[in-house]
Amino acid sequence: MEIISFILTVVVGFAAAGVFSDWLNWPDAGAVFAIATIGSIILWNIRHRKEH
DSSP states (O other), X not given: OHHHHHHHHHHHHHHHHHHXXXXXXXXXXXXXXXXXXXXXXXXXXXXXXXXX
């Protein structure tokens, strides 16, 4: 799960940086979207814990 979260966060960061830096002149969009992605993953994992 950690590897998938890492890869997803990197992909979202690069995609947001590529789209929003030229389109809306927002050079830090990649970092903002990457932080939002990892925060969402963490919150989802906290709320959906598996009982062992």
